[in-house]
Amino acid sequence: xxxxxxxxxxxxxxxxxxxxxxxxxxVVDPSALPRPDTGSIVIAPREVGKADPxxxxxxxxxxxxxxxxxxxxxxxxxxxxxxxxxxxLKDSGRTVEFMLGALAAEALKDRExxxxxxxxxxxxxxxxxxxxxxxxxxxxxVRMPSKEKAAAAVTAALRGREPKADADTPxxxxxxxxxxxxxxxxxxxxxxxxxxxxxxxxxxxxxxxYGEYSPEQVRKYFDAQIKGLDSFTPTAMNELAGLPxxxxxxxxxxxxxxxxxxxxxxxxxxxVALQTQIDVTGAKKAFDEAxxxxxxxxxxxxxxxxxxxxxxxxxxxxxREVRGFFTTNSAIASPNVPGATCMVLPMYPGSxxxxxxxxxxxxxxxxxxxxxxxxxxVQRIGAExxxxxxxx
Numbered sequence: 412x413x414x415x416x417x418x419x420x421x422x423x424x425x426x427x428x429x430x431x432x433x434x435x436x437x438v439v440d441p442s443a444l445p446r447p448d449t450g451s452i453v454i455a456p457r458e459v460g461k462a463d464p465x466x467x468x469x470x471x472x473x474x475x476x477x478x479x480x481x482x483x484x485x486x487x488x489x490x491x492x493x494x495x496x497x498x499x500l501k502d503s504g505r506t507v508e509f510m511l512g513a514l515a516a517e518a519l520k521d522r523e524x525x526x527x528x529x530x531x532x533x534x535x536x537x538x539x540x541x542x543x544x545x546x547x548x549x550x551x552x553v554r555m556p557s558k559e560k561a562a563a564a565v566t567a568a569l570r571g572r573e574p575k576a577d578a579d580t581p582x583x584x585x586x587x588x589x590x591x592x593x594x595x596x597x598x599x600x601x602x603x604x605x606x607x608x609x610x611x612x613x614x615x616x617x618x619x620x621y622g623e624y625s626p627e628q629v630r631k632y633f634d635a636q637i638k639g640l641d642s643f644t645p646t647a648m649n650e651l652a653g654l655p656x657x658x659x660x661x662x663x664x665x666x667x668x669x670x671x672x673x674x675x676x677x678x679x680x681x682x683v684a685l686q687t688q689i690d691v692t693g694a695k696k697a698f699d700e701a702x703x704x705x706x707x708x709x710x711x712x713x714x715x716x717x718x719x720x721x722x723x724x725x726x727x728x729x730x731r732e733v734r735g736f737f738t739t740n741s742a743i744a745s746p747n748v749p750g751a752t753c754m755v756l757p758m759y760p761g762s763x764x765x766x767x768x769x770x771x772x773x774x775x776x777x778x779x780x781x782x783x784x785x786x787x788x789v790q791r792i793g794a795e796x797x798x799x800x801x802x803x
Contacts, residue, residue: 447747447793448786454797457667457709459657459676465498467651468524469674472497474646474654475552476526477680478639482548483691485632486624489548490692493530495683498674500525500553510549511608511621513574518564519617523648525553528686529622535689536736538759544603548622550632554615554645561612569595569610583608589630596629613637615645657707664776664798665709666791679706693732701725701777711780711791713799722772726752729770729779745769745789748796753789773799 462470476497482489500507500522508516510527531547533539555561570583583597588609596609609629610619618636620629646654656677657663668675679687681698684706688694697703701724702717716722730752734740739760743753753769768781769792778795782788 445747447745447796448790449794449797450787450790452666452790452794454794456663456798456802457665459662462652462654462656464652466656466674466676467654469498470654470656470677471524471646471651472500472526473680473683475524475554475640475643476528476683476686478636478643479526479528479550479552479682479686480632480635480639481682481685481691481695482528482530482550483695484635485628486546486548487692488532489530489546489623490690491531491534492689493528493686493691495526495528495686497526497683498524500527507553510551511619514569514571515610515619518566518569519553519555521556521560521564522553522617523556524651525551527551530686530691534736536738536756536759538762542603546604546623548620548624550618550620550636552616552618552636552640555617556615558612558615561615561617564617565593565595565610565612567595570597586626588626588633591630591633594629594633596626609633613640616640659705659707659715661705661713661715661776662707662709664713664778664795664802665707665711666780666794668709676709677707679708679712681706684708684712689736690732693728697725697728700728711778711795713795714777714779716775716777719772719774722775722777723750725777726750726770726772729777733768743767743769743785743789745792748789748793751792751796753785753792755785771796774802776802 476495507519527549528551529549531545533545555564570585581599581601583599586596586598588594588596591611594609594611598605598607604623606622607624607629608621610617611633618633620632659678662677685691685694701721703714705715707713716725737756740754740756743755745751745753748771751769751771756766756768758764766781767785767788769788770779771792773796776799778799780788780791780795782791
């Protein structure tokens with residue numbers, strides 16, 4: 412599950428009971444039941460539309476990210492707070508310069524599209540000790556205009572002193588990656604960790620890692636990522652607007668994306684959706700057991716499972732997981748949304764930073780939403796319930 416989005420939980424048994432005909436008994440009309448508070452949200456499947464240039468880059472970046480291995484396949488301990496950034500990698504907080512440094516940003520300035528995937532070993536709901544060592548990793552790929560451009564980007568200059576380095580910035584120490592003589596790699600000894608940073612060119616792509624992987628783990632990631640890329644067919648830059656946005660038809664059931672990020676929309680490849688969860692290992696098990704075959708995103712997330720029973724169990728397992736991580740959670744009432752669970756989740760015990768989160772099963776679907784205010788989260792889960800109630 413994603414605590415970054417509120418989750419709506421609806422009991423499939425309750426929903427089924429409202430629509431079952433028993434001889435000699437009255438049938439309850441769902442439209443006659445009290446409606447949940449939905450504020451000004453439009454209650455209808457939305458028109459997802461076609462891709463514009465910015466969304467086209469994100470869709471291609473997601474397609475590329477789907478070629479990546481799960482980070483848990485490289486190191487099972489790196490399983491928490493996973494996230495994916497896809498697109499031009501220029502306009503958000505997770506830019507190439509922010510993640511890899513100014514020298515890498517300069518070397519990769521001609522990039523067309525790419526992705527980052529990041530995760531750590533720090534459990535959700537726990538306050539990070541800024542003085543303690545922790546293990547985190549970011550991997551990714553950028554596509555360059557040509558094979559020659561990719562090769563030219565990976566040089567020893569990447570091991571140079573960063574322009575903004577100060578007296579406390581540790582030196583880059585050259586290292587090597589087994590089996591990759593052409594890779595450029597280095598380590599740095601920070602008080603809270605010792606990241607290995609590595610780059611390698613493959614065809615028109617540049618692969619990279621930053622974080623707590625050993626050289627052998629970097630090799631394992633490079634091997635798996637190259638295997639994925641070798642079966643990938645890139646989309647030409649002038650054809651990105653033609654990429655399908657919602658091929659599964661699930662994203663239309665999500666609420667429209669916010670104005671802050673209009674590109675958070677469409678069908679998410681399943682492996683990419685997995686790597687946006689707070690516990691990838693738990694999510695993989697939940698996806699497999701529920702038969703999740705499609706994930707749509709907007710303001711919130713909708714998962715399609717194999718049937719109503721699977722959706723209900725998925726929600727139950729997600730709620731149990733969230734309560735286990737966020738031990739100081741508190742309940743939020745969500746009237747007239749059958750089976751919905753909503754909670755206030757402090758970032759860690761005593762934190763003033765909180766997420767208002769809801770989840771619900773509606774038929775074979777699971778809706779997950781969040782909001783900065785409790786009422787906003789409740790309205791969103793109410794809207795998702797009404798939208799999904801008639802979904803097939």
